[in-house]
Amino acid sequence: MNNEPHTGSGHDEKSGDLTRRHFKNLSGFPIKSLYTSEDIIGLDEGLDLGLPGEYPFTRGVYKTMYRGKAWTIRQLGSLGSPSKANQRIRKLIEMGATGVSICFDMPTIMGRDSDDPLAEGEVGSCGGVAIDSLEDMRSLLEGIPLDKISINFVSNSQSSVILAMFVAVAEQRGIALEKLTGTMQNDILKEYQAQKSYYFPPRPSMRLTMDTLSFCTKHLARFNPISISGYHLASAGATPVQELAFTLANGFTYVEEGMKRGFSVDSFAPRLSFFFKAHNDFFENIAKFRAARRIWAKTMRKKYGARDPRSWRFRVHTQTSGSALTAQQPENNIIRVTIQALSAVLGGTQSLHTNAFDEALSIPTERSEKLALRTQQIIAHESGITNTVDPLAGSFYVEALTNQMESECYNYFKQIEKLGGVISAIEKGYYTRTIADSAFSYQRAIEKGERIVVGVNKFVEQEETDIKLREADSGFEKKKVEALGELRKSRDKNLVKLCINEVREACLGSDNIMPALIKAVKAHVTLGEIIAVMREVFGEFREEAAY
Amino acid sequence: MIAKPGLDGRDRGAKVVARALRDAGMEVTYTGLHQTPLQIVTIAIDEDVDVIGLSILSGAHKTIFPKIMALLEEKGASDILVFGGGTIPKKDCRNLETLGVGRIFTPGSDTQQIIDYINDVIRG
Numbered sequence: 001m002n003n004e005p006h007t008g009s010g011h012d013e014k015s016g017d018l019t020r021r022h023f024k025n026l027s028g029f030p031i032k033s034l035y036t037s038e039d040i041i042g043l044d045e046g047l048d049l050g051l052p053g054e055y056p057f058t059r060g061v062y063k064t065m066y067r068g069k070a071w072t073i074r075q076l077g078s079l080g081s082p083s084k085a086n087q088r089i090r091k092l093i094e095m096g097a098t099g100v101s102i103c104f105d106m107p108t109i110m111g112r113d114s115d116d117p118l119a120e121g122e123v124g125s126c127g128g129v130a131i132d133s134l135e136d137m138r139s140l141l142e143g144i145p146l147d148k149i150s151i152n153f154v155s156n157s158q159s160s161v162i163l164a165m166f167v168a169v170a171e172q173r174g175i176a177l178e179k180l181t182g183t184m185q186n187d188i189l190k191e192y193q194a195q196k197s198y199y200f201p202p203r204p205s206m207r208l209t210m211d212t213l214s215f216c217t218k219h220l221a222r223f224n225p226i227s228i229s230g231y232h233l234a235s236a237g238a239t240p241v242q243e244l245a246f247t248l249a250n251g252f253t254y255v256e257e258g259m260k261r262g263f264s265v266d267s268f269a270p271r272l273s274f275f276f277k278a279h280n281d282f283f284e285n286i287a288k289f290r291a292a293r294r295i296w297a298k299t300m301r302k303k304y305g306a307r308d309p310r311s312w313r314f315r316v317h318t319q320t321s322g323s324a325l326t327a328q329q330p331e332n333n334i335i336r337v338t339i340q341a342l343s344a345v346l347g348g349t350q351s352l353h354t355n356a357f358d359e360a361l362s363i364p365t366e367r368s369e370k371l372a373l374r375t376q377q378i379i380a381h382e383s384g385i386t387n388t389v390d391p392l393a394g395s396f397y398v399e400a401l402t403n404q405m406e407s408e409c410y411n412y413f414k415q416i417e418k419l420g421g422v423i424s425a426i427e428k429g430y431y432t433r434t435i436a437d438s439a440f441s442y443q444r445a446i447e448k449g450e451r452i453v454v455g456v457n458k459f460v461e462q463e464e465t466d467i468k469l470r471e472a473d474s475g476f477e478k479k480k481v482e483a484l485g486e487l488r489k490s491r492d493k494n495l496v497k498l499c500i501n502e503v504r505e506a507c508l509g510s511d512n513i514m515p516a517l518i519k520a521v522k523a524h525v526t527l528g529e530i531i532a533v534m535r536e537v538f539g540e541f542r543e544e545a546a547y
Numbered sequence: 548m549i550a551k552p553g554l555d556g557r558d559r560g561a562k563v564v565a566r567a568l569r570d571a572g573m574e575v576t577y578t579g580l581h582q583t584p585l586q587i588v589t590i591a592i593d594e595d596v597d598v599i600g601l602s603i604l605s606g607a608h609k610t611i612f613p614k615i616m617a618l619l620e621e622k623g624a625s626d627i628l629v630f631g632g633g634t635i636p637k638k639d640c641r642n643l644e645t646l647g648v649g650r651i652f653t654p655g656s657d658t659q660q661i662i663d664y665i666n667d668v669i670r671g
Contacts, residue, residue: 106554106605110581118583121610122554196556196580236559323559327634327653360654362636363606436562443563447657456655469636472606545579547549547562547569 035396066386072351074099080124113528164517193431194236237439245412270310287401289347329455333357567658
């Protein structure tokens with residue numbers, strides 16, 4: 001193991017320090033010492049790159065990119081209690097954030113109310129906000145201009161209920177639904193593949209996704225109903241090229257599912273959006289974004305017959321890599337986040353979340369969160385890289401990598417197709433196996449010293465850096481459970497019963513479930529109660545406990 | 548035994564550790580996701596395991612570790628070593644130690660350290 005403290009500064013060629021390194025990127029592609037025009041023979045500027053804002057969008061989805069409008073600076077505005085999260089969101093907006101992501105605590109993510117026995121000890125966990133009822137959603141969003149600030153709900157299996165609450169709050173506040181901006185993550189496929197916060201088997205889950213998609217297409221024209229996410233695949237261990245391939249394959253699956261239900265492709269594809277991770281390998285990350293745009297555009301146009309150019313645009317939110325952060329020498333993470341953020345901007349992201357440097361240790365402090373926000377503002381306003389659109393186009397290395405990413409991606413598509421498509425590959429355990437293999441190889445490469453992580457397997461310090469962490473709000477769970485008890489007592493019990501029955505009927509039927517959910521949340525039926533009915537009707541999914 | 552208690556489904560660490568322990572010649576049971584403390588303790592006793600490794604990334608360690616320690620005690624199985632891994636602040640690690648919990652491996656830990664730790668404890 002390579003854990004001895006390293007006292008030298010810089011590399012030591014005599015000891016073979018550099019020659020021993022494997023020149024491979026995170027996807028495992030061997031990297032040459034030099035790239036020339038030989039490496040991009042056949043690359044056609046018009047056909048393969050196009051101009052920014054033009055098919056196939058390799059150079060970016062908009063013509064003026066960051067000269068026209070900076071990416072959305074989107075930070076996490078959540079914290080256990082809905083009212084505290086609301087203060088946090090307001091503070092972020094005041095500091096210059098232009099978008100907000102809201103993540104939920106584990107019980108909310110898993111469709112359990114705060115007073116569910118399985119929720120004990122986890123209410124407000126992971127820095128997520130606890131949402132039981134419409135009252136919580138109202139308090140979370142109070143005073144936030146929902147038509148101006150784009151809210152990204154990091155919600156998956158529970159998305160139909162969260163959407164119902166969001167719609168109900170907007171209606172009560174008199175905001176027209178077609179003005180609502182924001183995103184619902186609502187990507188169930190990657191839950192089975194990586195993040196594992198599923199409840200039902202894939203097929204009923206897909207039906208709920210399609211119901212929300214169809215509802216949003218009709219009523220929330222500015223809202224992104226699905227954010228197809230590679231981030232969690234990468235966090236679970238997928239390499240960048242696997243993240244690229246699996247995410248796009250998932251995206252195409254949603255397109256096919258929508259078309260199967262009789263929606264025309266151009267009626268919903270323009271509102272599909274994506275979510276990528278910016279990992280450590282700088283140029284590989286940039287190539288991933290470029291390849292994604294090209295593959296999406298070509299496939300949407302040629303395979304699915306999309307005619308509306310907006311259906312060809314791969315619009316993406318990016319988050320720097322939580323799993324690349326280290327608990328050792330945590331301040332080093334500030335630099336990692338900066339490099340990853342730069343690569344996302346050079347890759348042409350539409351929205352960016354920079355992680356706080358202390359996240360490998362705990363929920364971030366206000367200080368570390370502010371630093372993460374300021375990092376983006378420095379990149380946007382001081383670095384000069386936003387002055388021109390897609391400055392890396394034409395680089396022999398970047399274009400060669402982009403091509404390589406693209407062709408390897410098609411190999412993965414073929415494998416998935418052979419398994420019978422994405423849902424069938426999930427059912428066969430393909431993703432969990434492939435991703436676990438990649439995670440294990442990555443860990444092995446670090447332990448063998450083939451891949452260097454500063455402060456972990458090189459330049460290790462014996463003394464631990466002492467940084468101040470956020471204290472957990474220990475009294476919150478008790479208060480939340482009591483408030484929920486009060487709500488259960490005070491609501492109209494007959495109406496609750498009626499609404500729950502209507503939700504059950506809607507689950508059993510084939511009409512869109514959203515109207516029944518909106519009616520139920522307005523009657524103060526809780527998230528946990530609704531999900532419980534759905535579990536009864538749809539059944540529960542269990543994966544094989546393999547490693 | 549490597550276990551994933553609670554509602555969190557992020558199983559990368561648990562799976563990497565389970566595989567590394569198996570490759571080091573240990574017999575490994577992985578519980579899979581979303582296990583309650585009672586399920587974990589029951590499986591541990593049924594399978595007569597030597598150690599339980601709990602992977603917790605959600606912040607629920609303060610509730611889950613004490614419950615498991617109490618259940619083991621109640622069932623006369625306190626000889627089973629309980630250790631852990633995940634995003635657990637140092638201060639909390641020290642508090643867990645006073646409950647009799649073994650080492651906590653935070654992000655960036657080397658799997659060899661975990662293997663050596665288990666071997667040391669088992670072979671005394």
